[in-house]
Amino acid sequence: MVNDFDLTNPDFFVSGDPHAVWKELRAVDPVHWTERQNKRGFWSITKYDDAQRVYRDPTTFSSQGGIALGFADAPDPTQPRMQYGFGQMMITTDPPRHGRIRQMLNRRFTPRALAPHEPHVRAITREIIDAVAEQGRCDLVVDVAAKLPTAVICEMLAVPREDWDLMFALGNMTVGNEDPEYQVDGSAQKTGAQAQRDIFNYFMKLIGERRSNPGDDLVSALVHGDIEDDHLSDLEVLFNCFLLILGGQETTRNAITGGMDALMRCPADRDRLAHDPALMRTGIEEILRWTSPITHIMRTATRAVDLRGRSIREGDRVVIWNPSANRDEEVFADPYRFDIARKPNDHIAFGYGEHFCIGANLARLELRVMLDELLRRMPDMAPAGPPERLRSNLLAGIKHLPVTFTPARVAA
Template sequence: RTVLNMDPPEHMRLRRLVTSAFTRRRLDRFTAAVTARARALLEPVARSGRCDLPVEVTDDFPLSNLAELLGMPPGERHLMLEWTNRVIGYQDDEHAAPVPGSDGRPVNPRSPAMLGDMFAYADGLAEAKRRRPGEDLMSALVQAEVDGRRLDDDELRMFFFLLVIAGNDTVRSALPGGVLALADHPGEHARLAADPALVPSAVEEVLRWHPPVLTFRRTAVRDAELGGRRIRAGDKVVVYHCSAHFDERVFDAPMRFDAGRSPNDHLAFGDGPHLCLGAHFARLQMRIFFTEMVRMLPCPRRDGPVKRLTSNFINGISHLPLRWEG
């Protein structure tokens, strides 16, 4: 199990351990590298005047950033994309073909059998960081300690799984979703280009408009009433971020994309004790990317049909053909 589906006190012990490693100071050290990576990915397509954004730019951007943060060797970073597509894209015919089990039904992509190679890699990387620790997050995780206790091997494997999947695919989904929103709202793109100080609020609006995670399921631990509906202990409750973010009781004119929207109390990173540990790093990447994108890609427009990931969980975009005039 991961911290996503744990309750206190187990949840709080693990969260404290990881928080001690996932410091803002450690994440901010990557600012220059993330900026250089955004420019290196955008410059070739900026010159060509058109691109398929996920394929040529945004699939690689968060993957490379996260791999560097974790301390993975450059030659092994492609493994993250394979693992992510297997777990998140298993319903999509382009990203992953289902593997049949002995009964002919597709094997659960999150099963230990399907994740064995990822867990084995995590074990090897953890051992390498114990022998030769660096400034990366995996080194910090193997050394992190709270009340005299460290993460055991199973806990390290599950945190690696969570970081690779959630840390990669959420930003990977949000970036093309945000660019599509700006392409469909050229006035807001022009507004950002004229005033880059609006980028932080625009990032929050992108997260509201195109939440990377569509839904999340929870189990009620006690009887409750919500919106006039009775929920009993043990009932499964699904939270629809993609619906909540357009609630007119919370957001003024929710169907309007507003790069300067404030306040903007979206739920893209969750809330409460399960607030996303990687939210700061995700926002850092998004702020850098959109700062560079509005500067380098003037007035992007759709240049063909948008293909969305087949998933009832991740709000992914597989293909986003764009064109612009320099």
């Protein structure tokens, strides 16, 4: 099987079995070279320890060459593509500048800073559930899971409520540009370019407003924050707004959906989690390990280096497959079992090292509140059809998941 697969093919992540491939690679070729016709090849990192090594060494494994295979492969220089964010967004910037940009936002994402917002996050969650509670059925993704992280990150970026659906749609077009459901004229490149252009144009206007009229929001923090005794350029602010509006939606939405899908398949675990609040913390970490919403992260080698006896050359692309690392048999006992009480559980769903996800605490808060409310108000939720997966090798996403539950009246 080792050569009978294509991890760059998004269809493989819809109808194939990537976990079977990763399992074999971990056993026989954990640092695996993929040669590609007319495109640059890459090394696949499939084991946990190797993934950590790459993540924690940004000097050797740089983010500035791009962090995703698809975006880095075929940029269109006439469009405002992700390539122009290399070295300007937190996610595509190496230390020390990465840390300096990150410092402008860090304090807003600490557990202490987020704690006062929990009642508001819960109020939003209840409003979302109220909208479907009387129907007895819904699309768990579109109607519920996606709405909470979209609302929260939009509020943090000062995007008004009337534009939340627009941000959701543009996010789908950007990260799901390989999926026909979101494509414009059947073109992945055109879809991604149009979505990015629309997001850029939207935030250019918002950046201008916040430059003259700052508020207590992330855009204002980026516009008016100091870095190396200077300010970020408008382009740098723009790219980091682009990163936040996308990253703030996708990970949590897919973790909520994937987590509920797993719990619906394990009713005993769902009932345990619903009736034992002490399990919520470990349950959330297991959902993150199990779903691993970011499928891969790419780095570029800045020098020749050996890894498990394989000679990685300067300039080679190195791709970490997070779901594979999170099922490494040498790290996780019985890794293919969903275990809401799993300890220890040092997964890398949020990455590792310098680029550990800045929004991890927010994602955990949203996931905890949403699970708590769903398990309490819809304890008999059940799938009404199979999950429809996103055509992507970047995100482990579910686009649609029809569910049923006992209808409940909502108090006026």
